[in-house]
Amino acid sequence: MKDLTAQSNEALKYLKQLNLHLEQETNFLPKQTGLNLIESAPENDNCVSAKRRDAKVEDLWSLTNFFGFSTETFVLAVNLLDRFLAMMKVQPKHLSCIGVCCFNIAAKMVEEECNIPPTHDIIRISQCKCTISDLKRMEKIISEKLKFQFKAITALTFLHLYHAVALSHTSERKEILNLDKLEAQLKACYCRFVFSKAKPSVLALSLLTLEIESLKSRDLCEIAQRVQKHSRIVDGDLLYWRELVSKCLAEYSSPECCKPDHKKLVWIVSRRTAQSLHSSYCCIPELPTIPEGGWDESERREFINLNPRSTQLITKHDPILTVQPKHLSCIGVCCFNIAAKMVEEECNIPPTHDIIRISQCKCTISDLKRMEKIISEKLKFQFKAITALTFLHLYHAVALSHTSERKEILNLDKLEAQLKACYCRFVFSKAKPSVLALSLLTLEIESLKSRDLCEIAQRVQKHSRIVDGDLLYWRELVSKCLAEYSSPECCKPDHKKLVWIVSRRTAQSLHSSYCCIPELPTIPEGGWDESER
Template sequence: MIDTVTGREVQPFAVQLKALLDVESRYQPKLSGLRLIEGSQDNGLRMTTRLRELEVKDLLSLTRFFGFCSETFSLAISLLDRFLSVMKIQPKHLSCVGLCCFYIAVKSSEEEKNVPLANDLIRISQNKFTVSDMIRMEKIIMEKLFWKVKAPTALRFLRLFHSHIQEQLDAESQTILSLERLEAQLKACHCSFVFSKIKPSLLAIALLCFEAQEQHDPEHNDKISDAMTALQQQLNVKDGDLVCVRELVGKCLSDYANTKCSKPNSQRLRWTISGRTARQLKHSYYKIAHLPTIPESGC
């Protein structure tokens, strides 16, 4: 049976938070495995951080192309990092692993009517493997992850924290922290390997703190700061850890905005669709042909 995290629709914040924190460590990628990837040379024989980051950007392109939700992308990255941290795979197999993690996330997060055929995913990405290869790889991934799919992602924490903080602010202060902008920033962070080693809850609160600091709104900063401090205490996060991750977030988003960086918002889909494939694909598959930018303002 696929593991699930307790539902959160009608539960108080404290109950929701405890449910997520209780299982967070179980869904973390193995640090030892991530360090092996981090220390690997880019010689085409071993997995490297660069290859992982390129694969994540491809999955982000696919997410946007099909119009899938942010949770699908975050879950796919969670599955990918967890699998890469427990299995030594060759670079030539990475595209199959990545697409299988993406497909598992799609089937877990999206409505059944919106789930594409595996054959369509393969054709769009122009990969050489077959549906049978995907089925075998998907089974391997699920077995190595003990069939635990529904991870408490950074996105789930981010949405929970944002909602909790908004409840403590007046209507004017609530416009400071834009969830749309925060989710776009989180996607940029997912594209950077360094955040694979950071707990989702810590990444989520660091993103909120960074965004609150960036808004430079003295009139509302005190209210938001008080809410952030209370949340940090509930999470039992040390000041030093929060500052460190907040700085990493700042550097990542700065690189993302740098015109010299190969950032997702200027990266076109590299997949070419043949006429035959185009005739077979559903019309809804042509929603977006590029990756999202981060909204300029918090309003």
């Protein structure tokens, strides 16, 4: 078995970090005596039990998801909570305030300042019964007891390091470990009190080895064994925690398992209360709040073929607010209008009332203006987005500048048309623009059977740091989408729905660049009789 140190500079850098974290990890562990007291505590009103601690951690997970914070924030919040509970005797009535306070400290340590909501909003959304002054006092107590040591070394720290070490030592890119999946599994483990007793390095390696086992990769198994040896983790400890992790994940995936309750965070507020909430996550003051997931795919598809730019705005708007299907038409037209203003020449942009007419949207100009204001504020006026189209143009230009095989020049119009087809499928909203663009490009190059272009595409992939696993996954989805889109069964954007008969007076009032000829009656295309012609 090769030594881990006999590798590249990048691998050596990771190992140096690993050694440092292994030395320091015990400094951020909860006190064992305190954890034992919590574990043996009875279910009564005088002390915090393991069950109450688990319930509070699940609340922290819900808050993390609600605010869109990272896994690092959640893991750090749990670490602070466990360290404090293992140090102090806490009454159950104070647990809610402590939990929210740990969450707030973790968010300040990890998240961008502009993304952190005001304290009073965190209190409202968490349904904590404490005041801002209570939270400030509690934060001072926690800070002093933990000696302001907030930048803890957690199981997530080791999980990221182990993952990086594994990737830097393996050439089997098809078997790349899914870090998002590992993080989700770690969060599930943190919702069980027993894992508060685990050393972060051992818990992280337990998750990693279980995942590697499921992949059935010899290469990765060898690397995991070398990592274990380098970290000085004995087989007995690893087997013990692996068994507990496996049991936890099996329970967590079962229907009987009580997962974090997100419904608890859905509530109805008055318009005045809604307006006072932070604009980045509260409901729209001008429209009633409605359940997420009510989007009709056919309605969403209606606007996408018009402009990929408008698609980007719709996609950015989707996860921020809960939207009723009846408002989707207005949002779509508004995103299209904003995109047109950003991209098209001013002289080519039709008046707003004409866009409303032609889109058959049932909103008014004032509705559209209000919606535009809401969308602009929610997206923080960040309209000049970097999209898959941006990368497609760049990749195309790079390919042309590096190849001499002019006969095999890529058709950019065809690639753009394929991109529009992909945007008509919700799944591609989840794809990174660079990966989606490269997926389209490589599929087209494959059909051209050009070695020169294939080499260029591989170089572009390497330069863009796009791993083979991600590219293969999205290539497969793109290929499937394009096959479906070219089939007669596929529901393509319905252009006929925009063909309608209007009076001469209405036709004359429409913008001259796109309306029908006012001097002749509107007739269906293809309806000419050859004798008349």
